[in-house]
Amino acid sequence: MTLSANDLADLERAVRLLTSPSLVARLSHQIGSPLESAVKKLPAGASARINAAVEVALRRAVDAALWSLDKTPRPASTRRHKLYAAASGAVGGAFGLTSLLVELPVSTTIMMRAVADVARGEGFDLDDPDTQAACVEVFAMGGPSDKDDGAETGYYMARGFATQAMGQLSRELADIAARQGAGHTAGLMTSTQAGKWLGRLIEKVAERFGVVITNKIAAQAVPIIGAATGATLNTLFTDFYQDMALGHFTVKRLENRYGAEVIRAEFEKQAARQWHRG
Template sequence: MTELVSALPPDDQAELERARVLLESPGLAVQLANVIGTPIESLMRGLPGPASRLVDKAARKAVEVAFDAARRTLRDENAAAPSLRLHQVAVAGSGAVGGFFGLPGLLVELPVTTTTMLRSIADIARSEGAAPGEPDTRLDCLQVLALGGTRPDDDGAESGYFATRAALAQQVTAATRYVASGVGTGSAPAIVQLVNGIASRFSIPVTQKALAQAAPLVGAATGATLNLIFMRHFQSAARGHFIVRRLERVHGEVAVRAAYARLAGAARKR
């Protein structure tokens, strides 16, 4: 086992370290706080129950819409490079609408923003050698939405990234079989469970974004900026995730995960 986990070539080891930095140091709350001038954590403590339920509803609806978009529209199209800037401009526009209408506008704006993010995530997946037209890749794209935040019950002994993947593994496997069968809709139990699992994690960055948009003096222009930060956050997570997945296809999941853990341990000692 020691030989196996030490076998990553230097170039792939460097790529894995790049992925680890992207996945473990997203800093969304910090970036949002820099824009609005207020710590997000302090705003979260004062979030009323009805507003929290509204955010949870918006997050679930966004994941449902994104799943439907993945099932219907993601194809193995050729692309020279991910259209990151084009997608960033698109979500800046929807963010301006959300910023103008405040928290209630989240229900309208978030599904649009999330679907646009999914297209960008698929572009990134394609650039890393994955095929978005394949059922497992479509669900892999959707899983990126769960990489925006960790829950208190996630395993702190391992990286948040692999803890999230492990938490969703059973739902992803069941949903992949269902999607591959080509029958039914998103109301199947396997899909509902996966959507719930992703939405419960996606609601964390959504709450941070919503609170930032609802802060005093935040309007349409700043709403566009916040959405741009939100998009870049998930583009970075997607890049890290699909670098890991590409390396796993070459070296195997066990070897990559062990090498990732060693890199994370070395980073903590620095």
């Protein structure tokens, strides 16, 4: 099936967004030096605290953003979310690591609302568990990537988390149905699938998002520059995940129209073309 000229242009834009430099690379560029040394200077045990806080933040963000955002279709409002993120980052960055961890659920919720806003703008139903999972998937993007893997690998690898989570859960649900009888558990399985699938997906995504957040906290953990850096980096984060969301939901919209295999083949063709140009 051949894509229309408008849809092909949309896919080309999505490929540019989804294969752009990683968020970790952008963080290093923003502060003017690699972040490895800054990460090593974090207090002992900081990484464990950050990873635990990231998973909690994502869970709270889903509850506060996806289910509270107005479901009426409308164009995304990207600027408003960046302003909220900047304010949150300035407050959190002014007082060091402890305040950064306290601020993390707030900034993550703002970013999740920004992502959900894009999904809504692309015509997706925020009450649909698939859309909710797709919003969470966006936060698996942005970590360091190996350029030798090919331009398209990172995006489809991030999407693979949802497939893995669903595969594991499907086996569990099949066991439940076999033991209790599908006729008695059909309604239960539907709600269980939605809740457990999203919960498992959040666990997996938190591992990748935690790497990015650790680098962010390392960059803004110094109180002297923390406030200014916090506002700047939160704006950078929100801008990045809005771009990832726009690319992601454009691809999913086109998949619904043309089929996943058609769009992936065209995506890889466009990514390879951009890769060779760059």
